[in-house]
Amino acid sequence: MVEPQRRPTMADVARHAGVSPTTVSFVINDRPGSGISEYTKTRVLAAVEELGYRPNQQARSLALRRSRTIGFLGYEMATAPFAGRTISGAHDIARHHDSMLLIAHTSPDIRQVRRTLDDLIERQVDAIVMAVIGTRRILTPTNVNDIPTILVNCYTVGDALPSLLPDEETGGRDATRMLLDAGHRRIAYLAGLPGSWATRRRLKGFRAELRAAGVDEADATVLFGDFHTESGYNLTKTVLDGDSIPTGLFCGNDRMALGAYLAILERGLRIPEDISVVGYDDQEELASILRPPLATVRLPYYEMGQLAVRHLIAGDVGGLPGRTYVPCVPVLRESVGPPRSHDLPRRAGPATG
């Protein structure tokens, strides 16, 4: 390995241009009202160009006591499906403000989180966003108090830290409305895990929207699964075997919707001609690539990432309420169509073609 030759410093540039370091600093930072002559400025910039000088931001932050770096701390986000969205959102806003993201994943173990947070703080990040996949309450170490922090998709006891959460209830309403708007009245909700934060809220939205549309609750089946494909598959079969087959299915998430697709096809039925399906999450590389593409409600990971950094950079984290609900985005796709006018046979024949 060749030792990389020492990078030129501001002093080098100054010498080269025949001015003082201060002048170089002023020119580099385009300091307003520091009246540097055009001539000097040109000379300095020429020297910069010639030497290939690039300011050392570490030294700069040391002097400014500001690193323009934001720490992104993910609880178990390693391979998680939505991690990328959150990071992207945070990244894009950060870049927009000349900041960068320092990333660290950790297990939820409080000691490990504490250590990681310390590492981030030692690196002088200006602020921190803590994120998880799958909304839940998390434990935060005490050292978070040393630095502006915002939580994404999670919250903490007593809302000690401001958090950004998806507005699942409205999302549940939106999903339901997609089906109602298409004309469906017999709708089943194949929900995810009954105990989960998300399920409770989506279900509430589902019921509220049906009520608002004047649909008889008796027409609305609600079954619980566990967010996995298999449970979507099984629940769909159950529903298809029932007395009153729904014309529209609202699934606990996109994976369960996939299970529904498989069960429906296996029965020789078609989507959306025979049954319409709506998912939840808008899982990238799933909802959009299904055939037909799956109508769903997008979890606002990207938006939460953006919003978090926006607040952090604005420095108004202190004024934020304990919880901020970020809207989910309904995404209408071809898996929703008008309901069939007549009832389905209990057992369909083979699909032809």
Next chain:
Amino acid sequence: MVEPQRRPTMADVARHAGVSPTTVSFVINDRPGSGISEYTKTRVLAAVEELGYRPNQQARSLALRRSRTIGFLGYEMATAPFAGRTISGAHDIARHHDSMLLIAHTSPDIRQVRRTLDDLIERQVDAIVMAVIGTRRILTPTNVNDIPTILVNCYTVGDALPSLLPDEETGGRDATRMLLDAGHRRIAYLAGLPGSWATRRRLKGFRAELRAAGVDEADATVLFGDFHTESGYNLTKTVLDGDSIPTGLFCGNDRMALGAYLAILERGLRIPEDISVVGYDDQEELASILRPPLATVRLPYYEMGQLAVRHLIAGDVGGLPGRTYVPCVPVLRESVGPPRSHDLPRRAGPATG
């Protein structure tokens, strides 16, 4: 906003412990052979604890000329499906060496890349990994020469920079062997885009493995699609409508395999009883969540991320060959089973649940 009170510095700790800053530094860094008495050490550490002192790594890197930070530059990786894996791999190794990842995405526009690279360099990252999703050749700005750099999943003209690439040919062989091992002899390859880097190599592997197994090439159908679900669906239908229906399908990627699933189900056939299916990529949240779970070949994104950082930290990037091929990992799942002993009907009846 309350102005965050000044963080304690090394001098504060020194004063508090009644020693000199140098001593504190020695204790903090556990400097070998600097013989600090146990007593002093304890006192210093107590002071550290009491004041909540945390060393300023920025200042440290300034003095050491080493930031223990690695820049991760993604070409258009914002929402990409595998980005997370690569980042995770890089992250995990970095953390293991007390380093962190500074992340930046950019469009492939050379000017933007250049700017982003400069930003990373100005922040004094020790090294850089440049990554893309979907193997391809990229343009790199000239300023990469200023810092150790390694490419992941991409390469550059004349292999000016060392790159890590998936070994697609062996992957193609592995996928094919999964089917051969299960007993299949009539196998179709529903490939992706014919021109793509990956397709060419996987196809080569497919042919090589068949040849090695002594399978008549005439028994091996090869059709080209475009990596999308729809093309997998269509090609599968084509194949199912053909004279000699294959018992095993090797798909261009997992998305196409999904299309194959849908077409197969629609025909009233079952996986793997009637037809076995193998994908490629092991796309997270797709291959594993299908029903039955999809056998596939995992692209080594995580491993490439790891390897990149490992080399960067070891500082042996200079000794690396132009291209290093990283093995893909075959993942056998339930979509592969033994072939049926008798031929399938040209049109199957309905499945009976």
Next chain:
DNA sequence: CTGTTAGCGCCTTCAG
């Protein structure tokens, strides 16, 4: 309009 000087917080050679 430009240069001098004193830090920012830490590391390290060299004395003692």
Next chain:
DNA sequence: CTGAAGGCGCTAACAG
């Protein structure tokens, strides 16, 4: 075994 002094590269008063 411990401390003093200088430097890493940049910024910011304050002079001139």
